[in-house]
Amino acid sequence: MCRKHSRSTSSVQRLPITDTVRATELTAAAIDPEGWFSTGDLARMRDGALRNVGRSKELIVRSGFNVYPPEVEAVLNAHPDVTLSAVVGCAVPGNGEVAAFAQLRPGVAPGTGRGHR
Known part of the structure; x- marks a missing residue:
């Protein structure tokens, strides 16, 4: 509340x-x-x-490790098929999770993009 x-x-x-x-x-x-x-x-x-x-x-603690959302977002945003991303922490029983969301460029369907190396 x-x-x-x-x-x-x-x-x-x-x-x-x-x-x-x-x-x-x-x-x-x-x-x-x-x-x-x-x-x-x-x-x-x-x-x-x-x-x-x-x-x-800007810090998420996941299994005792520090995760900095801007760093993860920078990697996601470097992918040619991603136009915007957001990384957030999620509370789950027993541990925290990190979730990433990505907006794909027009014409790219989820799961069909090129791999990023």
Whole structure:
């Protein structure tokens, strides 16, 4: 659940939450006195809808390894069939996952592109 802010509805704000996937000691240390956990996500509230607009830090920890989305996105975007990509972290029981999304150039169907070496 997100904390309601009284700030401007069009400004970008940090997005704190009250529930976490795993309440580890590190997570407990990051919870403020009111019980809010800072996720590092940035969000904007507009017309009653909350929209995630980015992160305050670009780091995903996956199986103890640091994954930097901009580095992975740069490799994906270097592929001639990719026009845009995004890499995000996903919470799954027991571990985090990294998911990548790619927008292909017009005329390229998923699974038919050239391999990148």
